[in-house]
Amino acid sequence: MSTPLTTMLENQLTTTWGITNSYSDAPMLMSGYTGRLWLYDSHPQFWSKHQVWEWLQQVMDMYQIDASTIPFQHFDMDGHQLCSLTYQDFNRAAGSMGPTLFHSITELKLGGPCHVEIGQQDLKPELDFSCPYPNISSASEENCDYVIHPLPPAASPAPSRPGPRGTHLWEFIRDILLTPERNPGLIKWEDRTAGVFRFLKSEAVAQLWGRKKNNSSMTYEKLSRAMRYYYKREILERVDGRRLVYKFGRNAKGWKESEK
DNA sequence: CGCTATTTTCCTGTTT
DNA sequence: GAAACAGGAAAATAGC
Numbered sequence: 001m002s003t004p005l006t007t008m009l010e011n012q013l014t015t016t017w018g019i020t021n022s023y024s025d026a027p028m029l030m031s032g033y034t035g036r037l038w039l040y041d042s043h044p045q046f047w048s049k050h051q052v053w054e055w056l057q058q059v060m061d062m063y064q065i066d067a068s069t070i071p072f073q074h075f076d077m078d079g080h081q082l083c084s085l086t087y088q089d090f091n092r093a094a095g096s097m098g099p100t101l102f103h104s105i106t107e108l109k110l111g112g113p114c115h116v117e118i119g120q121q122d123l124k125p126e127l128d129f130s131c132p133y134p135n136i137s138s139a140s141e142e143n144c145d146y147v148i149h150p151l152p153p154a155a156s157p158a159p160s161r162p163g164p165r166g167t168h169l170w171e172f173i174r175d176i177l178l179t180p181e182r183n184p185g186l187i188k189w190e191d192r193t194a195g196v197f198r199f200l201k202s203e204a205v206a207q208l209w210g211r212k213k214n215n216s217s218m219t220y221e222k223l224s225r226a227m228r229y230y231y232k233r234e235i236l237e238r239v240d241g242r243r244l245v246y247k248f249g250r251n252a253k254g255w256k257e258s259e260k
Numbered sequence: 261c262g263c264t265a266t267t268t269t270c271c272t273g274t275t276t
Numbered sequence: 277g278a279a280a281c282a283g284g285a286a287a288a289t290a291g292c
Contacts, residue, residue: 167290169267202280213289215268221280226267228282243276243280268288275281 044108047079053184057204059104060097070094072184083109169226170235172209173197174248174255195248195255202244 047055052075060070074093075082082105090105091098176183177197186205190196199205202220210218227246230236234249248255 213267218268222268222270224281225269225283229267240281241276263292265291266289269286271284273282276279 044079044105045083047082049076049078052077052079052082055104055108056101057184059101070097169209169223170230170248170252171254172212173205173246174252176205176208177255190245191247192257195252196239197246197248198242199244199246 044055053072056070056072056075071093085093085102085105087098087102090102094101173187176187177189186201186208187197187199190198199220202224206218206220206223207216209223210216227236230249230252231238234251236252237247237249239245239247253259
């Protein structure tokens with residue numbers, strides 16, 4: 001058979017994610033330097049847009065912060081553009097993660113860990129979720145149907161977490177789907193009303209799930225086994241013939257637009 | 261401490 | 277061939 005449209009997403013993180021990284025053991029105090037990842041083998045100026053996103057994901061991983069807390073759409077650019085962003089640009093685009101990201105990219109631009117002087121450069125990003133992303137006034141963004149909401153308005157003064165994600169796997173998946181602004185192309189609805197969805201970055205989702213469970217060795221292989229157990233419980237329905245595609249079943253609640 | 265529900269891990273085989 | 281899909285089996289984990 002002719003190979004179906006194997007999207008460009010296919011060259012996802014397969015290589016890097018598979019690696020059993022060292023950040024598993026401790027939330028270490030990393031000063032921006034990680035290990036050897038592809039990031040360190042190529043100049044950020046030449047990154048593709050996809051690589052920019054991978055970099056984002058990896059920096060977030062380093063600090064054990066849910067990557068979906070920063071709006072990836074604000075980094076819809078290639079490496080060249082990324083490198084031309086200023087410190088302020090990073091702050092505008094990534095809120096409290098701005099300084100950290102800026103520091104990371106600066107190091108990478110210079111070819112390795114080094115000192116960067118930008119005021120109070122706190123390497124440990126303090127998780128300030130109260131107002132993750134200040135308004136971004138992008139004048140030339142009319143045709144973008146993404147309206148970026150600052151997310152759950154944090155009604156109470158209490159520091160409400162970026163997003164309460166269900167404790168169970170299916171809830172975790174559901175919640176990623178339900179917050180597209182914070183879903184950097186990980187999973188996508190195939191049929192919103194029918195509850196059919198597809199993994200775009202299966203390994204990335206597995207990593208995210210693993211981080212939630214504090215298990216750095218999670219893989220899609222294992223995650224999918226858990227997904228298959230849901231068939232019997234009718235939390236998921238089989239969608240055969242279609243790889244990486246699942247469908248919510250009668251016992252999965254809270255995913256419908258109406259009951260949202 | 262048991263007990264249950266949910267994964268997680270591993271594996272062998274099949275399908276795409 | 278490389279990924280996914282399929283489940284069985286058993287261990288691990290989290291909450292009562």
